[in-house]
Amino acid sequence: MQVTTLCLGALVFGDATGYEINKMFEDGPFSHFLDASYGSIYPALTRLTEEGLVTCKAEAQEKRPDKKIYSLTDKGCLKLRDALQQPIADDKYRSEFLFTLLFAHLLPRSRVRLMVDQRLATMKEKLSELAKPGTNDTPGMDFARQYGYAVYSASVDFLENNRHLIEEIATEEEAHV
Amino acid sequence: MQVTTLCLGALVFGDATGYEINKMFEDGPFSHFLDASYGSIYPALTRLTEEGLVTCKAEAQEKRPDKKIYSLTDKGCLKLRDALQQPIADDKYRSEFLFTLLFAHLLPRSRVRLMVDQRLATMKEKLSELAKPGTNDTPGMDFARQYGYAVYSASVDFLENNRHLIEEIATEEEAHV
DNA sequence: ACCATAATATATAGCCCCGATATATCGTAT
DNA sequence: ATACGATATATCGGGGCTATATATTATGGT
Known part of the structure; x- marks a missing residue:
């Protein structure tokens, strides 16, 4: 488009x-x-x-x-x-975050933890934005906002419940650093 | 990136x-x-x-x-x-589908219904792809796949439970068309 | 009181990247 | 018999993002 x-x-x-x-x-x-x-x-x-x-x-x-x-x-x-x-293109989701996590085994565990923490923080911020309706939203905007809320909620839930899976893969901290 | x-x-x-x-x-x-x-x-x-x-x-x-x-x-x-x-860019979600629905009141109801049907179909197809692990997935790939599954599930649920909200807004069909 | 930063407002150059297309051959389905 | 899809590389054109330039006011920190 x-x-x-x-x-x-x-x-x-x-x-x-x-x-x-x-x-x-x-x-x-x-x-x-x-x-x-x-x-x-x-x-x-x-x-x-x-x-x-x-x-x-x-x-x-x-x-x-x-x-x-x-x-x-x-x-x-x-x-x-x-x-x-006209025909509508598929929704596109792009995540450098997930790309980076593909290589968690190449990264120090502290870095992976920080990444997840930051991601959760920005997503929760967006969630709280999406929670409150605008003053003069149209029904379409309202629908899009609630849709976004549902998706971000699911993302946060997944990350909180499964972050240990990816953090375990990261390289253990070296003692002398 | x-x-x-x-x-x-x-x-x-x-x-x-x-x-x-x-x-x-x-x-x-x-x-x-x-x-x-x-x-x-x-x-x-x-x-x-x-x-x-x-x-x-x-x-x-x-x-x-x-x-x-x-x-x-x-x-x-x-x-x-x-x-x-390096600092990671925020995840980006782009949806021509939601954009189009912002103008549901300008579109015939049949068109909106078709759009939602098609969106649900492609999302369910993706869900079934994401359900089955690859033969030699790394842990990072597995994590990304499950993450995707969680998010697409939430999308499908929301659309199925709330599609009536947006379909009601669309222009009623004209009898003579 | 002073300075820096953010907000208001338009505009463009440079570079990167997507979509489409060209070329060539093989296997498979019809 | 033939059309199509998969394998395989490559480039052009056009569209769009990032960063920057310019100019002024309001806001906030110290």
């Missing part, structure tokens, strides 16, 4: 600047299952404007860069609807 | 060709939590050979392209060990 589609989707929830769209992917309602960055969002908005799928209203601000507020056009909404009907 | 690191890791499990490394990411033990494709693997192996981190032994085959068997060098193993000690 292209970033242009993601931007069209973001604008369904209201007019926004590129900066605000980026925030939606970084902290906001999309952050748990989507990715996009400035380097792709700004060019995407330019392309979308050229194609008439969004409009751009520049708001002059004193002593700050112009704020460019983008809005979805009818054409853009149709384009989004069309894109949403 | 760069593809070069992934290739070094793949070669820990034994000598392999680029083709075989690709398979590890496509079907094999890495497929549940990692990604890499020909377009990155072959150039990566070339770079690694130039840097002396792997060696390449070309095996002439009649009427087929030479089979290039790559092996990890001691230097390559150290490099991997070093890379594994």
